[in-house]
Amino acid sequence: MTPEEMDAIFDVFVRAHRAQDIDGLIALFTEDADYEVVGDTYGRRRGHASIRRRYEEAFDEFGEASLNVVRRSHGENLLVTESIMTATATGTIFGVHGGGRTVRYRLLHLCEFSGGRISRHTVWVDATELMAQLLAPQDPR
DSSP states (O other): OOHHHHHHHHHHHHHHHHTTOHHHHHTTEEEEEEEEETTOTTOOEESHHHHHHHHHHHHHHEEEEEEEEEEEEEETTEEEEEEEEEEEEOSEETTEEOTTEEEEEEEEEEEEEETTEEEEEEEEEOHHHHHHHHHSOOOOO
């Protein structure tokens, strides 16, 4: 795939993620795709049904969210994207309840492609930054 084709798929991913459109997200993955958020207690997911469940869980953890791409790098059928996630933490994230806080943290996405779709998606979360925000005392106002 060309870098432009991979970018176009990831741009659809970003829009579907922002809209919490699980069907739109799943359509971007191959039937047997691997999906993993490194360090996530839910573990690696494989296939549409398992990936769908993880997105349902993720959208329960975070309310409104915005994923903004900072930079991209390309390889053969490979896209690496650094992005910034800004979200409302409404559920339990890495064992800590979000309490409705707005959090902002970096993500690194590694996407491999096959047949014009994502065959492997691995995400690294800046968990240190995320946890610092979740554990900081809230302003009582």
